[in-house]
Amino acid sequence: MKVQLSINGERRTADVEPRKTLLDCLREDFGLTGSHTGCEHGVCGACTILLDGEPVRACLIFAVQADGYEITTIEGVAPAPGELSVIQDAFCETHGMQCGYCTPGMVLTATALLRDNPQPTRKEIVEAISGNICRCTGYGQIVEAIALAAERLAHANAPQRAKP
Template identity: 65%
Template sequence: MKTELTVNGQTRVIDVEPRTTLLDVLRDGLGLTATHAGCEHGVCGACTVLVDGEAVRSCLILGVQADGLDIRTVEGLTSGDGALDIVQDAFCETHGLQCGYCTSGMILAAHALLRVNAAPDEEEIREAISGNICRCTGYQQIVEAIQLAAERIRTSNTLKAGEVVK
């Protein structure tokens, strides 16, 4: 089925089989493998992407359902020259990742939160990542990373969460 997908600001029309999830469209169809396939049934959060600015599970949306929606993946956070965005940078600094499997999802869940809440408290951060499972960090450093990113976004004049370097 012909489907118009806008991924990281680029719109393209591709042929998608109805049973293919957005996750598989991104990874296999478009080669955007920063979005990770974990449980593939909505439990782990590794496949989280932004749809119209909100964090959603790409394994729980069919590719055909995403027709016309604005999708953003980790590849779309920066210009792709190796620079990290403010949230990714904070994850590195606070040791908010170890194996990295959950990290793409965590970073996009953090972006979705920081778009609507510039100064989240710890409870709000934990709520925002409550659908994302991490088996390495114990979550504390991830919470610290999001707090650090929030503080930097508030106090700097650089890019806000969700904004993109052109």
């Protein structure tokens, strides 16, 4: 079946079997291997992507179901080639990664969190990433990274979304 997806702002098409997950489609048909394959049944969160801006599991959606949606993967987070987003930078600075396998999912989950809630409490950060497993158990630094990114974004000389 033909599917048309908008991936990181670019319109792409693929011809896929209905049983192919969006995750496999992103990795195999489009070479976007930043979305990681973990448990393949929705438990670990390593494959988290943004679907119309919302974090979801790419292993629990078939590519044919995503037809027409806007998709953001980790490859679409940085402002320009060779640069990092504020959140990615904060992960580096606080050592918010060890093996790095969960990192793309964590970064995308954090990206959506800080967009909707620019100054989250520690509890809100923990709740937001509760569906993303870090098998190295480096949660302390991951939470720290998201808090640091929130602080930096609050002081950034960039337009901010008004608080509700």
